[in-house]
Amino acid sequence: MPTLYIDGTWTSGSGGSDEVVNPFDASVIEAVDQAGPDDVERAVAAARRAFDTGPWPRTPAAERAALLRRVADLLVRDKEEIARTETLDTGKTLVESRIDVDDVTAVFRYYADLADKDSGRLVDTGKPAVVSRVVHEPVGVCVLITPWNYPLLQLSWKVAPALAAGNTIVIKPSEVTPLTSVLLVRLLEEAGAPQGVVNILLGDGRSVGAPLTEHPGVDMVSFTGGLATGQAIVRAGASTVKRVAVELGGKNPNIVFADSVRTDGDFETVVDNAVTAVFLHAGQVCSAGARLIVEDALHDDLVAEIGRRAERIRLGNGLDEGTESGPLVSAAQRTKIEDFVASAHDEGARLVAGGHRPEEPDLQKGFFYRPTVFADVHRGMRVIREETFGPILTVERFRTEEEAIALGNDTEYGLSGGVWTGDAGRAERVARALRHGTVWINDFGPYVPAAEWGGMKRSGNGRELGPTGLAEYQEHKHIWHNT
Ligand code: NAD
Secondary structure (H helix, E strand, O other): OOOEEEOOEEEOOOOOEEEEEEOOOOEEEEEEEOOOHHHHHHHHHHHHHHHHOOOHHHOOHHHHHHHHHHHHHHHHHOHHHHHHHHHHHHOOOHHHHHHHHHHHHHHHHHHHHHHHHOOOEEEOOOOOOEEEEEEEEEOOEEEEEOOOOOHHHHHHHHHHHHHHOOOEEEEEOOOOOOHHHHHHHHHHHHHOOOOOOEEEOOOOHHHHHHHHHHOOOOOEEEEEOOHHHHHHHHHHHHOOOOEEEEEOOOOOEEEEOHHHOOOHHHHHHHHHHHHHHHHHHHHOOOOOOOEEEEEHHHHHHHHHHHHHHHHHOOEOOOOOOOOOEOOOOOHHHHHHHHHHHHHHHHOOOEEEEOOOOOOOHHHOOOOOOOOEEEEOOOOOOHHHHOOOOOOEEEEEEEOOHHHHHHHHHOOOOOOEEEEEOOOHHHHHHHHHHOOOOEEEEOOOOOOOOOOOEOOOHHHEOOOEOHHHHHHOOEEEEEEEEEO
16 A cells, blocks of 8 residues: 555555665565655645645634544554554564554544643734734644654644634654655545645655755744754744744753652662663663753762663563563664763773673564663763763762752753752752753653653753644734724
């Protein structure tokens, strides 16, 4: 079955085909069609037509919301198939993939409810004869470009609000993990998306992503991915002054004060969370708690226990229920991690756990790497400055609250951070002082569709989720009516 969807028709496109690889054993899952330059033109033209003359932008918000609810119902129906496909494609565990599908369903329902209620606002001008309103309208043709780590989840954060607002879309998923994005488009078609409103092009960033971001027929690009790509996309959008929202990487601090541990149970909780914060999905998470920053009094005990726990993490096939962590997504990603480990060794970091590929015979074909912990790291090291996007935890030490805050902010990124403390005043002070888009206190990682997600500094310039996540896909038009 063809895997490009343009103007309401599934098509093979003109860019040939590409093999999608299962990172567990490097086997080919399937070959998918690739878009050529003419497919890019056709998809943008279809989305343009559907926006300029089609019904979708003019459809009442309640009807658009109904389509999103139908998609949510279909996601529930197909949950197992989608979760399995996500695991095959990304290597993450089936448990994680099922959570992703549930989260995606919740995002569609959230934006359905929000679209229903979104009616703009009246503005008091102080002039009795004037009725002044700010109304919300869609931006136009939106290109949605996504990364490989949370293919379906990241896409839903864009598709649901973009469609709720009345835009038409061209989706460009990561070439590394395109399969569940295609499944989502099938559900959008089944749910009744009108012709041209939803389009998907598969292919790489250079031949498909870049032409879309430069295209004069595109009004907005929403991108999630790496910093260097984000910078290129911001530049590409400049010539046509299109709206460009970028969600980029992170180098996220997880700060532990000694007063967070009053009992053995507290210690267990901190260890559990610190380990999950960094090693979930083999560390391939933008908000991974990759920098553990620990108060002196707790440092040695915590490092020793986290090292022991890291050594015990069971690697395996994401489809097997007993697996705690899958492989890295690709051979290239593993090479990158091995380079980081080599540089940390060279720069004098102390290896506490991992630092090598696993030895089990059944893990040799896939792109596995052991969860790795480095202590005695310092600011000059590459492993602490750059996003590794893999299973590497570094541990730093602090003595005062000021020092902890300074370390937590000592990064060009600003996506997320955690603070562990039993002192409520300190928790609030540190949370407010950290320049990161999300801060968890005595927790790490949870999010809800109703709360904004996004980065400060070089982690991005937009917000997804929450009401702001809808506003990103809207024009706010002022209508001044002198009656
Ligand atoms: P990437 O930047 O390599 O690729 C992301 C997407 O951009 C892919 O679809 C790719 O084909 C496309 N692309 C590449 N070059 C392009 C170009 N010149 N023009 C247009 N599109 C282009 O990122 P990745 O390796 O797929 O993902 C990992 C990165 O994503 C990490 O840095 C991670 O932190 C980040 N991320 C951020 C968030 C967040 O919420 N802030 C969430 C998930 C991932």
